[in-house]
Amino acid sequence: MNCPGYKKLSERSREVHLVRSTASLLEWDLETYIPPNAAAFRAEQLSYLGTKAHALFTKPIVGHWIKEAEDFGFPAESLEAANVREWRRTYDRAVKIPNSLVEKFEKARILAYDAWIGARAESNFPKFRPHLEKIITLVRKKIDRWGFEESPYDALLEDYEPGIRASQLKPVFAELRDALKDILAKASASGVSEEFLDGHYPISGQQALSKEIAEAFGYDFRSGRIDTTTHPFMTTLGPYDQRITTRYNEKRFEMSLYGTMHETGHALYEQGLPKEPVGVPTSDSVSLGIHESQSRLWENHVGRTTQFWHLWHATACNYLPDLARYSPDDLARGVQRVAPSFIRVEADEVTYDLHVLLRFEIELELIEGRLKVKDLPEAWNSKFKELFDLKVPDDRRGVLQDVHWSHGTFGYSPTYTLGNLNAAQLINAAETQVPDLGAQLARGRYQPLLQWLREKVHQHGRHYLPQDLMCRATGETTQGKYRIEYLRQKYAT
Amino acid sequence: MNCPGYKKLSERSREVHLVRSTASLLEWDLETYIPPNAAAFRAEQLSYLGTKAHALFTKPIVGHWIKEAEDFGFPAESLEAANVREWRRTYDRAVKIPNSLVEKFEKARILAYDAWIGARAESNFPKFRPHLEKIITLVRKKIDRWGFEESPYDALLEDYEPGIRASQLKPVFAELRDALKDILAKASASGVSEEFLDGHYPISGQQALSKEIAEAFGYDFRSGRIDTTTHPFMTTLGPYDQRITTRYNEKRFEMSLYGTMHETGHALYEQGLPKEPVGVPTSDSVSLGIHESQSRLWENHVGRTTQFWHLWHATACNYLPDLARYSPDDLARGVQRVAPSFIRVEADEVTYDLHVLLRFEIELELIEGRLKVKDLPEAWNSKFKELFDLKVPDDRRGVLQDVHWSHGTFGYSPTYTLGNLNAAQLINAAETQVPDLGAQLARGRYQPLLQWLREKVHQHGRHYLPQDLMCRATGETTQGKYRIEYLRQKYAT
Numbered sequence: 001m002n003c004p005g006y007k008k009l010s011e012r013s014r015e016v017h018l019v020r021s022t023a024s025l026l027e028w029d030l031e032t033y034i035p036p037n038a039a040a041f042r043a044e045q046l047s048y049l050g051t052k053a054h055a056l057f058t059k060p061i062v063g064h065w066i067k068e069a070e071d072f073g074f075p076a077e078s079l080e081a082a083n084v085r086e087w088r089r090t091y092d093r094a095v096k097i098p099n100s101l102v103e104k105f106e107k108a109r110i111l112a113y114d115a116w117i118g119a120r121a122e123s124n125f126p127k128f129r130p131h132l133e134k135i136i137t138l139v140r141k142k143i144d145r146w147g148f149e150e151s152p153y154d155a156l157l158e159d160y161e162p163g164i165r166a167s168q169l170k171p172v173f174a175e176l177r178d179a180l181k182d183i184l185a186k187a188s189a190s191g192v193s194e195e196f197l198d199g200h201y202p203i204s205g206q207q208a209l210s211k212e213i214a215e216a217f218g219y220d221f222r223s224g225r226i227d228t229t230t231h232p233f234m235t236t237l238g239p240y241d242q243r244i245t246t247r248y249n250e251k252r253f254e255m256s257l258y259g260t261m262h263e264t265g266h267a268l269y270e271q272g273l274p275k276e277p278v279g280v281p282t283s284d285s286v287s288l289g290i291h292e293s294q295s296r297l298w299e300n301h302v303g304r305t306t307q308f309w310h311l312w313h314a315t316a317c318n319y320l321p322d323l324a325r326y327s328p329d330d331l332a333r334g335v336q337r338v339a340p341s342f343i344r345v346e347a348d349e350v351t352y353d354l355h356v357l358l359r360f361e362i363e364l365e366l367i368e369g370r371l372k373v374k375d376l377p378e379a380w381n382s383k384f385k386e387l388f389d390l391k392v393p394d395d396r397r398g399v400l401q402d403v404h405w406s407h408g409t410f411g412y413s414p415t416y417t418l419g420n421l422n423a424a425q426l427i428n429a430a431e432t433q434v435p436d437l438g439a440q441l442a443r444g445r446y447q448p449l450l451q452w453l454r455e456k457v458h459q460h461g462r463h464y465l466p467q468d469l470m471c472r473a474t475g476e477t478t479q480g481k482y483r484i485e486y487l488r489q490k491y492a493t
Numbered sequence: 494m495n496c497p498g499y500k501k502l503s504e505r506s507r508e509v510h511l512v513r514s515t516a517s518l519l520e521w522d523l524e525t526y527i528p529p530n531a532a533a534f535r536a537e538q539l540s541y542l543g544t545k546a547h548a549l550f551t552k553p554i555v556g557h558w559i560k561e562a563e564d565f566g567f568p569a570e571s572l573e574a575a576n577v578r579e580w581r582r583t584y585d586r587a588v589k590i591p592n593s594l595v596e597k598f599e600k601a602r603i604l605a606y607d608a609w610i611g612a613r614a615e616s617n618f619p620k621f622r623p624h625l626e627k628i629i630t631l632v633r634k635k636i637d638r639w640g641f642e643e644s645p646y647d648a649l650l651e652d653y654e655p656g657i658r659a660s661q662l663k664p665v666f667a668e669l670r671d672a673l674k675d676i677l678a679k680a681s682a683s684g685v686s687e688e689f690l691d692g693h694y695p696i697s698g699q700q701a702l703s704k705e706i707a708e709a710f711g712y713d714f715r716s717g718r719i720d721t722t723t724h725p726f727m728t729t730l731g732p733y734d735q736r737i738t739t740r741y742n743e744k745r746f747e748m749s750l751y752g753t754m755h756e757t758g759h760a761l762y763e764q765g766l767p768k769e770p771v772g773v774p775t776s777d778s779v780s781l782g783i784h785e786s787q788s789r790l791w792e793n794h795v796g797r798t799t800q801f802w803h804l805w806h807a808t809a810c811n812y813l814p815d816l817a818r819y820s821p822d823d824l825a826r827g828v829q830r831v832a833p834s835f836i837r838v839e840a841d842e843v844t845y846d847l848h849v850l851l852r853f854e855i856e857l858e859l860i861e862g863r864l865k866v867k868d869l870p871e872a873w874n875s876k877f878k879e880l881f882d883l884k885v886p887d888d889r890r891g892v893l894q895d896v897h898w899s900h901g902t903f904g905y906s907p908t909y910t911l912g913n914l915n916a917a918q919l920i921n922a923a924e925t926q927v928p929d930l931g932a933q934l935a936r937g938r939y940q941p942l943l944q945w946l947r948e949k950v951h952q953h954g955r956h957y958l959p960q961d962l963m964c965r966a967t968g969e970t971t972q973g974k975y976r977i978e979y980l981r982q983k984y985a986t
Contacts, residue, residue: 025518222530
């Protein structure tokens with residue numbers, strides 16, 4: 001089918017991808033190897049490429065091509081139709097925000113981030129407050145431009161989880177909330193101490209073990225590598241270039257090991273996306289909730305299990321001799337420790353979603369105008385008490401802990417829990433569809449699971465909207481019950 | 494002084510620099526850390542940015558701005574006048590070559606490079622010959638577009654050594670040629686064996702030693718780093734980002750040690766260039782002959798000396814215990830070994846320039862039409878016999894050894910020798926101008942020498958043409974006598 005507008009859009013997408021993937025290398029280097037004095041000029045390079053990429057896809061001609069491709073009428077289920085749908089969505093969202101608002105937002109973000117750094121260090125919320133107020137005012141202006149049907153929060157979710165609405169999340173999250181409080185009460189009673197697995201684990205041994213496990217999961221090192229950064233991440237720098245980073249603690253091997261499994265999950269998704277055509281939406285990942293499902297699935301459902309340690313115990317002891325003090329069951333108990341704590345990024349499997357639900361509720365109230373920034377610390381602390389039965393000692397370990405809001409990012413947090421829910425639902429479906437999956441995983445045969453994920457999730461890129469993809473893979477939209485059942489069996493029996 | 498065209502040119506130069514420095518990071522990563530499967534897409538990213546940078550500075554509006562800046566009439570010695578001169582020079586050279594010829598040349602280069610790889614492996618010149626003929630035909634077409642006054646070779650030199658002419662090089666090189674043959678005869682008699690310093694030198698020890706020496710020379714690691722590559726190089730990725738690469742041989746510490754000193758010399762030059770305004774010619778290095786003078790000066794005049802080893806012996810033995818078998822004088826003798834050999838990149842200080850002179854004479858004959866490609870191997874071998882009194886065993890170790898011609902690069906090779914000549918002349922001038930320079934260097938006080946180079950060479954960027962810069966620093970244009978005298982004293986007494 002020959003539609004010139006479609007062809008032009010494909011070429012432009014490839015061009016935008018060349019620019020964005022180059023910017024991703026600038027960022028990767030900024031986090032890994034850049035000399036300290038070089039950071040300021042790097043910011044200039046990044047801002048230049050960011051502006052170029054934005055301009056390339058917001059020119060009026062792009063709108064004409066999209067109209068032409070829409071009028072051409074590709075069959076509803078075709079890849080082409082999906083690409084046109086996604087081009088329309090992202091183009092409209094981008095051009096609806098005038099440059100003056102984009103610039104105001106960028107400036108406010110930079111100031112808010114600086115203020116947040118200082119405020120968190122001093123545990124001084126009033127210092128951050130005026131910046132957060134400014135950010136929220138500007139976010140509301142963006143929402144006014146974008147428009148919404150039910151909740152203004154929906155306009156924000158659209159950036160991270162296309163098609164989902166707050167009204168769909170609420171009942172699922174409410175069900176989860178009640179179940180988690182119950183599971184937590186049973187799980188945290190039978191715990192081991194935080195220091196249970198502490199020992200001396202040389203970094204070179206941790207590196208070799210992580211590498212062997214990532215490879216066993218199916219990560220292709222010919223198209224990737226693992227480096228060290230303060231904040232671990234996965235980034236894609238081209239169709240055959242998915243890089244992982246991790247961080248090491250010589251006393252605690254879990255940090256790098258489970259961090260690497262997590263990022264490996266993200267990388268396996270990206271390595272399984274369509275390689276051609278480069279840069280079009282259907283060759284891209286579909287949403288954060290699906291992306292996070294892949295990382296959580298490999299990290300927790302595959303890696304944070306008793307059977308994993310029965311399989312990997314000997315290898316792990318070989319690389320990290322201090323581990324020989326523990327039986328496989330000890331190791332499993334250690335990495336499955338459950339204990340309520342103040343900081344989200346240090347949370348265990350059971351309490352993690354409680355941290356997220358708290359943020360979701362607060363963001364919703366802030367954006368819907370039911371909560372004022374000045375009342376935020378109090379709202380945070382009282383919700384925290386309710387969910388965790390803990391009194392937040394200071395704002396540093398409370399409302400000021402996350403970077404997201406200072407970056408102007410709202411609507412992102414629920415995707416963490418969506419990822420957890422999707423992971424449980426996907427592995428449940430895989431268990432019914434892949435013969436002998438449990439036995440395969442117990443023997444370290446990870447290929448059948450990866451193959452299933454490739455077929456049901458990875459290869460589709462952005463062809464279907466996330467909830468449509470979940471239906472096709474599992475027969476249902478995202479549900480709470482699979483995760484609840486998984487956590488109940490693992491932690492509350 | 495307010496000239497709008499000049500302001501526009503400065504902004505455009507900054508923009509081009511943002512793109513080019515980003516491309517340099519893509520290249521640096523390609524040589525250091527890129528996963529193997531990612532190289533193909535990387536080539537696409539590089540080609541995209543290269544095309545963008547070229548287009549940014551060859552638009553007709555740029556020509557108008559240059560005209561406007563010329564008409565404005567900046568004072569002759571001003572930085573502004575120098576920038577306008579350089580913008581004019583590079584703009585005219587770029588726009589004189591039509592895009593069709595650029596594309597033909599690019600295609601021919603890619604094919605020629607592939608053919609050269611195969612031809613060299615098989616030592617099969619006829620396989621390379623038609624490609625080289627094609628390259629030379631296209632190079633001549635470029636020369637016709639550029640124009641020249643004396644020799645067509647001058648039009649090629651202009652890319653690497655602005656303002657120099659073959660007629661200026663010839664007498665200097667002839668003097669050098671005669672002297673070198675004489676010095677070689679005396680030097681190679683008193684040599685040590687090639688394996689004299691062989692031992693076991695762990696890479697971590699080599700790294701630590703190289704790092705300490707680079708730092709002592711004045712290399713700022715807050716604006717740089719050292720990584721490992723097959724072919725060592727120095728690259729600048731921003732005003733405060735000068736990165737070095739090197740390679741290690743566990744049997745021979747000299748490879749990485751002197752390689753690092755060499756690249757450190759290049760990096761010290763770039764770290765001493767004006768930081769602002771970013772991207773304009775006067776903030777850039779002036780020529781390859783000056784650049785190479787800085788690398789050779791630190792590598793050979795500072796590092797490849799007896800006094801260097803008296804100073805560094807203890808430290809070096811600390812990092813590389815196997816070195817304790819040698820006295821400082823032994824080490825100096827080892828790194829000052831002179832022996833004619835077939836391969837330029839492995840050559841010692843005395844024979845290195847003979848390799849270069851051979852290439853210069855052959856390139857001149859090829860470009861001036863006095864030598865045909867089909868007669869090239871014979872010409873190479875007979876000149877080699879004349880200069881080195883050695884019979885070239887095969888073309889792999891003869892005419893096929895260098896990559897340059899397959900890349901379409903002619904006029905580059907003489908800058909290696911210019912660098913050597915400039916290095917000797919600069920250090921000679923420094924000795925007369927810096928109090929007690931020899932004693933300072935002997936005690937490891939490298940700051941006075943670096944300060945002198947900063948003042949006389951680095952800080953001027955491209956303000957003066959290379960030969961003008963040499964005159965201001967040393968009172969003369971590039972001469973042969975300083976290098977001849979240096980080599981005679983070091984190797985033939």
